[in-house]
Amino acid sequence: MPDTSTSASTFRPLVIGAQYPALERGLTADTLAAQGFGTTPYTVCTSHVVAGNGVVTDVLEVPADTVSAQLEHIFETRQPTAAKVGVVGSAASAEAIFKILDAYLDGPLVLDLTLSGPSGEDIAEPETVEIVSEHMSSAELVSASLTDATLLAGMEIPSLDDAQVAAQRVGQLGASNVLLRCGRLATHHFDTESEPPNYSVDLFYDGEDLAVFEAPFIEGVDKLSGRASGLMMSVLHSLWSGRSLVDALRASKAVVTDAIHEASQTDQPSPSSVYFGALHHRILSDVTE
Numbered sequence: 001m002p003d004t005s006t007s008a009s010t011f012r013p014l015v016i017g018a019q020y021p022a023l024e025r026g027l028t029a030d031t032l033a034a035q036g037f038g039t040t041p042y043t044v045c046t047s048h049v050v051a052g053n054g055v056v057t058d059v060l061e062v063p064a065d066t067v068s069a070q071l072e073h074i075f076e077t078r079q080p081t082a083a084k085v086g087v088v089g090s091a092a093s094a095e096a097i098f099k100i101l102d103a104y105l106d107g108p109l110v111l112d113l114t115l116s117g118p119s120g121e122d123i124a125e126p127e128t129v130e131i132v133s134e135h136m137s138s139a140e141l142v143s144a145s146l147t148d149a150t151l152l153a154g155m156e157i158p159s160l161d162d163a164q165v166a167a168q169r170v171g172q173l174g175a176s177n178v179l180l181r182c183g184r185l186a187t188h189h190f191d192t193e194s195e196p197p198n199y200s201v202d203l204f205y206d207g208e209d210l211a212v213f214e215a216p217f218i219e220g221v222d223k224l225s226g227r228a229s230g231l232m233m234s235v236l237h238s239l240w241s242g243r244s245l246v247d248a249l250r251a252s253k254a255v256v257t258d259a260i261h262e263a264s265q266t267d268q269p270s271p272s273s274v275y276f277g278a279l280h281h282r283i284l285s286d287v288t289e
Helices: 027-035 064-077 091-104 126-134 146-153 160-172 227-240 245-264 271-288
Strands: 013-019 042-052 055-061 082-085 109-113 141-145 178-183 199-205 210-216
Touching: 013 027, 013 227, 027 042, 027 227, 027 271, 042 064, 042 091, 064 091, 082 091, 082 227, 091 126, 109 227, 126 146, 141 146, 141 227, 146 160, 146 178, 160 178, 160 199, 160 210, 199 245, 210 245, 227 245, 227 271, 245 271
Parallel strands: 013 042, 013 082, 082 109, 109 141, 141 178
Antiparallel strands: 042 055, 178 199, 199 210
């Protein structure tokens, strides 16, 4: 049984995903993002991904029973108040993850659907995607990059028009709320040969209506690790604190965009460190307002 001796008024996120030893990505990025809220998350590792500089050396899945043991230990000894799921590993691991979360998690769940890695590595088998799809309804929000949305929806997404169709397809798989992180994208499917607008978009679908969250396009951040972790952790904290999903997305988008802009201006060797530092500063200001 879960330990209930700690206060539920404290933000204590559980993060489930891959460890990238050489990158500020995956569990490392989730931890850095959570520290902006003055907390260290409980982490469950599903895979070790050795990748960087466009080269994938190996993807090592953690055995499903080890993933299950990590989760069981956390819920027996701690009391997570929210959870973010990224890379789930094998189909058996996915089954174990959602079974335990459904039984014990008392708080919001964000599914940051991750099917591919930064260097092109394939980190989810078709069977795994099927399991995840079956449990999408458990999450307050299902989010995906444009690349992963393409894989999940089974279609190319060259324009915002196409992204709307893709978001609806993900909704049909079971997601109650969908956020596609589209980046800089042509508006209409008949206008993909023209220069795309000078802004980045995230497309939100709640099962009925579509909404677009725009932000200025920022050059030179393609290799900035951890952007999605910052956004999803901020959304998760906002949901945990009682904000509506739309308000959480709007506020988080603004905070992350400012932090990305600051990181893009640095001449330091680690723009990701600047990004997380800026993110922490803006999160603190937002939380104390």
